[in-house]
């Protein structure tokens with residue numbers, strides 16, 4: 001027999017036997033905490049991570065896991081290399097990104113303006129923020145004053161298109177290495193150059209940088225900065241929804257797109273660090289992916305968005321599958337098989353694309369000879385989306401009517417129906433007049449059923465520790481807890497059954513907590529919910545609620 005001596009790990013710093021493994025890369029050992037800290041300072045911080053960047057002709061640079069990554073693990077935390085307003089937006093503060101409201105000033109309603117460059121800002125403090133100083137100086141030195149003034153609420157201003165590209169260009173002097181990193185990102189400028197948007201940018205942005213500000217950049221570099229932002233920037237929102245910006249994270253931008261990604265990201269603190277979290281276990285060698293689009297859109301819409309904005313053709317497993325992994329999210333029923341005079345065949349036959357990777361391919365019935373052009377699918381989707389957007393959002397009636405009205409065309413998991421169902425889950429239990437204590441047993445049951453239905457969808461398209469699943473689990477447990485309370489109080493179930501059901505709710509709440517506890521806005525709310533449910537369980541156990 002081969003009695004091989006087991007290898008004893010040794011400390012990276014002193015080479016003595018060690019038993020503490022680095023939690024980041026899980027590749028190196030230390031004998032003690034002081035040596036781990038020393039090792040980190042001496043260079044491990046540059047090598048320690050769970051991924052490496054690979055290159056392929058199909059994807060360009062992309063991230064690969066260098067070891068198995070656990071569900072819920074934070075893979076990466078990074079500061080933005082550049083952050084600023086979106087291309088066109090309603091007035092937002094150039095420093096903190098907050099959406100601005102006008103105030104009553106001497107000449108009528110207007111925004112507070114920076115005293116030097118006249119851009120709308122929150123107030124004197126934001127006007128002095130470091131992020132605004134360099135652009136403010138160059139604009140005010142050139143006597144440029146922003147012309148935005150309040151006219152009507154929510155008027156989008158195209159003038160914002162100059163700010164974030166200007167911030168990229170300003171790093172050339174302030175942080176040349178950062179400038180190099182930013183300018184080395186994928187731009188797809190060649191594909192965009194002649195699009196209407198870039199023709200407008202040539203007139204606005206290039207003129208602003210070269211002629212108004214007198215900066216020495218050529219047209220190609222300026223448009224490339226704008227194009228790098230379009231290809232790589234993340235949409236950054238504060239957790240309370242009052243602040244919105246776009247930002248580039250040089251390393252996080254290396255994540256490939258997938259229509260069924262294996263990570264989610266959140267933004268932390270006031271400096272908007274991004275944290276990338278594994279939503280499912282990721283095996284060594286797997287590609288680490290994010291989504292650049294909306295997972296709850298159908299394939300036609302997702303692929304068109306990716307083609308137009310990110311300039312690539314997505315060929316992931318979901319895009320290749322005409323049933324979208326069995327969900328039929330982008331499909332409709334066949335109008336012939338399910339039309340008048342049909343024998344109500346079950347399951348109802350669907351229309352599916354004859355080639356999902358070709359936007360122009362015909363859509364055919366799975367059962368009969370019926371087919372339609374893909375443009376009819378686009379038109380139908382747009383028309384119904386407009387219908388959906390017009391519904392009264394404060395109550396449930398319009399949404400329930402929408403689902404009923406189109407039930408012969410749209411199956412229960414069509415993306416338009418899913419939007420209506422998500423709205424209903426929000427309304428039941430949360431909106432004025434619909435609190436969990438107020439709604440009828442029937443509506444409470446409807447909420448529970450909708451949560452179960454969408455959790456099944458989530459398992460196929462956004463599985464694991466996703467925010468979608470986390471928030472659905474929270475909604476479901478709240479509704480189930482109320483159901484239990486009502487059933488017990490009306491004598492429909494015994495105390496033991498009530499306890500079992502509350503334990504079931506607790507399991508759901510615990511999973512939701514595991515998923516959502518990293519989200520800065522959720523921590524306190526989750527603690528309160530666990531406290532409430534625990535007290536309810538105690539009360540049931542001690543017979544207090546029998547009283």
Ligand SMILES: C[S@@+](CC[C@H](N)C(=O)[O-])C[C@H]1O[C@@H](n2cnc3c(N)ncnc32)[C@H](O)[C@@H]1O
Nearest residue numbers: 059060061185186231232253254256257310312
């Ligand atoms: C944010 S960048 C990712 C980093 C980039 N690959 C690079 O080398 O700099 C986005 C670009 O990567 C490529 N890409 C990302 N995901 C892809 C995918 N699933 N299929 C094909 N190309 C992809 C596309 O060119 C896309 O515009």
